[in-house]
Amino acid sequence: MTGSEETPSFRLAYVPGVTPAKWVRIWNERLPGIPLSLHQVTPAEASDLLRARGADAGLVRLPVDRTFFSAIPLYTEATVVVVPKDHVITAAEEVTVADLADEVLFHPLDDVLDWDAPPGEPAFERPATTEDAVELVAAGVGLVAVPQSLARLYHRRDLTYRPLTDAPRSTVALSWPEEATTDLVEDFIGIVRGRTVNSTRGRQTEQPSQGSQGARTQPKRSQKAAAAGRGAQGRAAAGGAKRAQSGKPAKRGKPRRRS
Structure with a gap:
């Protein structure tokens, strides 16, 4: 790592009344190498902080400017x-x-x-x-x-x-600048939505090449059948070779009885 590279981190803003502790704990369990820092802000400050990229995402209260922000409603309070x-x-x-x-x-x-x-x-x-x-x-x-x-x-x-x-009533949402939907934001979205570690939703994984994908996706049953066919052909060929060496004619079935 060069001196100019920065350690990746995730900055989460939140407004008073919101308790992010549960989601922070899950983040630390799943992504222990990426620190998450919390920044408490007033409802009026939250929008400006996210626009200025002072935080990657925020737990805020709706409404937000949907022409600039993406938002996922989480819960509505009494x-x-x-x-x-x-x-x-x-x-x-x-x-x-x-x-x-x-x-x-x-x-x-x-x-x-x-x-x-x-x-x-x-x-x-x-x-x-x-x-x-x-x-x-x-x-x-x-x-x-x-x-x-x-x-x-x-x-x-x-x-x-x-x-x-x-x-x-007031609705709490996860919000972030739409143009700044990073992989870490996708990771946090998965956490607040309750996705498991092995969930296929969320961050997109790299797709394998077409050739290697075809080799890996061939059904196991087809592979076994092909192997069995090759084995049967090999055994038949070996039996024919032995009979040719011994000079014995191949066995024939009994002739049908004529009525």
Whole structure:
């Protein structure tokens, strides 16, 4: 290896709430010689990082620009509303958007839910991040609706959450620049789709030459039959040679009895 060659690696970006640990573990088991580095980014930063080739692929939230990115949806999260533990909403197992009509609901600038119109009473300001919005909920000045993974990520002892049954949902996807679909990207696609090591899908393998392929793909049964035929011909030829040497005529069958 020359000094100018670089060791191959795979750079994976991911947004808050996404847990890539399972896929990273499988990568390390299958490709131990190729390190995988993780880069946590905000939803707004993910697109710019992938466009600038700062990461090979990303675990992001839809939508993405499909004129530039390829994307494979992985799962869709339930939406919950984060509330103080002593809030009246905690008396219910789940709530609807209509139940929030009289509540102040924060709509952070990095909100990943695609609302037609945010429910509830408008807050006095839009927090910069979902984490900031959760802090305001803890202060008792409003509520916030988020994907369940973000409610768990920013969990506090004085807060809880309830499913919001009719709210928009957030879908997590594997995304990468379409023009940069490398072999390593194909390998990671196979992992997130649950393909086995021996799966024929995914990265394309080199095809053998036509001559060698024909030799390898000849059915075993045909090869055995051909070998058996050659053996029978050899034995028949050997028997004829022995009879010729001994001068004995070849045996004939019994003549048919005439009626």
